[in-house]
Amino acid sequence: MTNSKYKLTKEDFNQINKRSLFTYQLGWNYERMQASGYLYMILPQLRKMYGDGTPELKQMMKLHTQFFNTSPFFHTIITGFDLALEEKEGVASADAVNGIKTGLMGPFAPLGDTIFGSLVPAIMGTIAATMATEGHPWGILLWVAVAVVYDIFRWKQLEFAYKEGVKLITTMRDTLQAIIDAASVLGVFMMGALIATMINFEITWAPTIGEKVIDIQDIMNTIFPRLIPAVFTGFVFWLLGRKGMNSTKAILIIITLALALSAFGHFVLGMS
């Protein structure tokens, strides 16, 4: 078994990063998800390391088309560890490479989904959407600017991981957890703020008991302003926690509820 003589260069990293940023999930499919994307991303480097037409190259190409799926925001960290190993040990590293890929894709997936899949779109989406509903497009530009920043982060992590090696993960874990927690605080706080501003309907039902008209909305406002949006979001939150509930069913329930209330004629629109 021959060890690879090839040393990865700056150009190699740039090529991998380009392929990663601009094509990574285009081949995503149900069978092996990001696998062909992973192979495509490092194919030129595999060819350099193992040589064209060698059985080693075929073995590693096959290895890299095995099932793989992780966060598209962290996959090049895994690639960095992988390439450091393959460069040093060649095909002898096949088992270790497989272990790293399958072992790390799991932990990185929820990390990326939490930070970049939920929190960033939630916070930036909120800012962009609130500004948009008032007629300003600037929030969208702000979101694009944030996207540029995290794409730079994606560009940097490959070489960083390649140099630092696997031990990086243990040193990063505490910091990452603290960042996720802090970001969650911001997310939860902003949710409270949004519930108070973005859900705009109120009760117009004012039953008359004897001589007295009872204005329910007025009573609610006396207890606390914007109580209806809070109660409504609480209801949907509870609804989503029910067994067998998903967002599509919840949408249908909300539309039915709105139609029923409208047929009843008790809600008016246009709370400002």
Next chain:
Amino acid sequence: MQWWQILLLTLYSFYQICDELTIVSSAGSPVFAGFVAGLVMGDLETGLFIGGSLQLMVLGVGTFGGASRIDATSGAVLATAFSVAQGIKPELAISTIAVPVAGLLVYTDILGRFTTTFFAHRVDAAIERFDYKGIERNYLLGVFPWGLSRALPVFLALAFGGGLVETMVKALEEPNFAWIAAGLTLAARMLPGLGFAILLHYLPVKRNLHYLATGFALTAMLTVLYGNISALGGAVAGIVGILPEDAGVTFVNNFKGLSMIGISVIGVLLAVLHYQNARRTVVAAPVSNVESGEIEDDEF
């Protein structure tokens, strides 16, 4: 609708999903889609309103582990296009066009994800032949199933769906069905609540309930306060009425709505405090084990 508008919106739909898969520049978000569709249709305000509302609806709906999600982005494109082209009220366009479209396009998404499997098998075959060009070509061809899963339904709806939408809107305009239109408008106003609730399910809300309550209470009170003050400003300006026009405008401009950026600054403050607190605990823990009581490593 002009042919070039249909063409541009179809091309955008093709691009937006590829953007989501690669650089995630936010071009695939509903609010961006509303922005683009608004520009193409020549009514930016409607586009931004529809896109923004749909963005709030799907705030918490991310892609987790490759599951399909409702496609509010294409929903925003079609709702904006028809809202502008046929003069439908934006809120009505959201619940009659955007929401059903977003639900239906889950199926073309699934179809796209199936079709790429075909190309993955051709990559396997190319590996056997050491056909490097073949590997790369068959991988990149995956762009077509993905792009077309959005572009094709959007194109078909724009080119041939106009009549259907027109019939539907005409029906809703009948006095007998006014309650349906009102109900759908109410639904559009309720749907952001769904987005918030979904997102809250993904956030550690039980641990952070006090932050949720603070965010809500602070903003609710300030919104009402700001709302009342600007109403007051408008009323006073109306009564005074004798100010020269410029001065009148300047006067009313003093009464702006509540700034969400101000609210998020407070949110960031809380997050930073929380982060620093957490770091302090991390540093403090090993120190307590040191018997001498000396701080040996305070630079974690």
